[in-house]
Amino acid sequence: MANIDEEFKKRLVEIFGRENVSDEMEERICASYDATRRSALPDAVVRAQNAGQICELMKLCNERRVPVYAQGACTGLVGAAVPFEGGVALDMTGMKRIIEIDRRNLTATVEPGVVTADLQKEAEKAGLFYPPDPASNAFSTLGGNVAQGAGGLRCIKYGVTREYVLALDVVLPTGELIRTGSLAVKDVTGYDLTALMVGSEGTLGIFTRMVLRLLPLPEEIVTSLCYFRDVENAMDAVSAIIAAKIIPRALEFMDDECARSVQSEQEFDMPPDTGAVLLIELDGKRALIEGEMKRCVEICRSCGAFEVFEAYSEEDCEKAWSVRRAISPALYNISPGGKINEDVCVPRSELTKLLHAVKEISRKHEVKIVCFGHAGDGNVHVNALVDLSDESEAERGHAAIREVFETVVSLNGTLSGEHGVGVAKQSYLSMQIPEREMDIMRRIKRLFDPNNILNPGKIFPPAPE
Ligand SMILES: Cc1cc2nc3c(=O)[nH]c(=O)nc-3n(C[C@H](O)[C@H](O)[C@H](O)COP(=O)(O)OP(=O)(O)OC[C@H]3O[C@@H](n4cnc5c(N)ncnc54)[C@H](O)[C@@H]3O)c2cc1C
Missing domain, CATH: 3.30.70.2190 (Alpha-Beta Plaits)
Known part of the structure; x- marks a missing residue:
């Protein structure tokens, strides 16, 4: 239980209104999981309507050292939105206005709770195109997409979410609101804080408004x-x-x-x-x-x-x-006991080597591994079909995946092309990121969040003693 008492709850009600604050078990359970099988209960759930409320919340929680977790649609595949340390789950899905589609500048200004497909449809009505297209687009939010640096099906030609974020309003863990980027197509003024925010997995700040780039709709x-x-x-x-x-x-x-x-x-x-x-x-x-x-x-x-x-x-x-x-339903039917689903990415020229290595690994560990994905990007969804409730099967699955990761790193690839680290890949992170670089990242986190209250325990494994 985080540092939450009646006085704290009263403040939440003052900030968000009684109807937008709950500590009922049903609501806490709904906010306890993402699309992995991981879950942990928050102590309270609040529904945000505007940036001012989020600034107030962060000031309060920073003062009281209460953890906060921004949540979009909770379709994440690495446990990034799961409130493992208790505290407040901050539901962003109520902030879902498409504020403007600007046809002259080819931009959309949106709140973070907009569902990805809703922006795609709205852009199409104006003859425009928002290319990032995660397979979860009917549910996932743009805030979650930016926080995870989502990829999808069209990246070979159009790139990933990162390429479409021009500017962000961000509430910092200490409660200040900052603006990153600009509306200009080119912007090399100072460090690129927008790029730092993309893929930060809800650990550096909470997006409250986003300006996204659009393209003409292909004929x-x-x-x-x-x-x-x-x-x-x-x-x-x-x-x-x-x-x-x-x-x-x-x-x-x-x-x-x-x-x-x-x-x-x-x-x-x-x-x-x-x-x-x-x-x-x-x-x-x-x-x-x-x-x-x-x-x-x-x-x-x-x-x-x-x-x-x-x-x-x-x-x-x-x-x-x-x-x-048909792939996802088919894999579910074949392996109802679960699967370990990774999204490794290698240079395109190394794909054949990786796929051969996966076959070897599958034979060695006696685990069925199904591969599919975005060949154009070198991004492979490696699915080890194992019954996760069977200890020895799960162990073999994890051993196989570790070897897949070793192979990927040896081929100059990356552990995640689109889903991020969250907690799922935390223990493997040092295979790819050396301690010196990891230390720089940890220091960035401390700079933004000195009291470690925003989505604590994500991305980084515990620092060495
Ligand atoms: C069936 C299925 C298919 C998928 N296909 C793809 C795919 O093709 N490509 C892909 O990249 N991913 C895919 N995913 C993974 C997932 O949909 C993406 O990671 C997506 O971007 C998560 O969005 P969300 O709104 O559900 O975020 P959540 O899961 O709610 O949150 C994810 C992270 O974003 C943070 N966050 C949420 N909102 C904010 C905010 N306003 N400010 C700051 N941080 C915030 C959270 O704290 C958390 O760390 C898939 C998932 C499923 C279940």
Whole structure:
């Protein structure tokens, strides 16, 4: 139990209003978990309506040394929003206004609780495009996306959330409100505090207003699915497509285990003996992208694709994507006891080496590992299918994942391409980040949050004695 008494609760009610403060068990349970199986109860839940309330909350909690956790939709996959040390869960989903879509400057000014897909739809109405597209976009909030530096399906062409954040209003753990960045497209004035905030996992400050970059909406989209006998051929095709100077907006892959897993789920038959699948999507002017898609298909065939489904209508594109969307439900059905889901990322040229190594690791530890992901980015979702309630199976799964991480680091990759560290990857962090750099990061945290009250215990493993 954090340092919370009746006087503290009275202050919360004064700040947020009685209807926006609760210590009822039902509400505390709702605020206790994210999309991992981790959970911990906060002592109280408050629902914010404006930045002023958050400044007051942080001053109060800083004075009383009470932990605070900003929460969006709690779809995070690393435990970053889970209130492990008790204290106050700060629900940001009520701050969900799209304040402005500026067509002249191609920006959107939003509150952090806006659901990602809602901004995408609103931008489309103005003929504009917000490209970051995490698969959770129907639920996740833009505040959570910025805090986790979310990726998604279109990063090969459009980059990650980081590329779309121009300016932020941020309440610091000590209660001051600061403004980072500017509305200018170019800005090299001083240290880039906006970039520091992106991916800070709710540990440095709470975003209360965000200015995001938009692009013109691409005119058309075409998609194709290419089936290969093995993953090498598929990865050769990925390299050849890029070498042909074609940059798809999505370039997704499935390995053989993944293809087998979705076979029972999808709406149309996957060819027998499929060893790898590529989904290629291009956007732009129809005349150009149809020609480019034909070229991609030629490249895939020359690299060994034995069957291709080309989708030039909206209906067929949907059909192609249904294969990709079938992955998560299929893995759940195959492994109801759980899975260890990692999102490692390596330079694109190292993908084949990584996928081979994963096969070896899977054999060695006798753990089924399914790989799929964003081949265009070198970002692989490595899923060890283990029953997490079975101690020895879970142990084998974790040992396998540790070896996957070792391999990734040896290939100059990173432990997380999109989900972040939270608590899930904390114990592996030193494999990638040397102590000197880790110390700089810890000092940055202390500078912003001297009393360690904002989302404590996340990202960093305990400092060495
Ligand atoms: C089915 C599924 C698919 C997913 N697909 C993807 C994907 O393709 N790509 C990807 O990158 N991720 C993906 N994710 C992970 C997750 O959706 C993202 O990390 C997302 O950005 C989290 O948003 P959220 O609103 O749920 O944040 P939460 O989980 O509520 O919080 C995440 C972190 O953000 C902080 N935070 C929240 N709001 C604020 C704020 N206003 N100010 C400061 N910090 C804040 C929290 O403190 C916490 O540390 C997926 C998750 C699921 C369940």
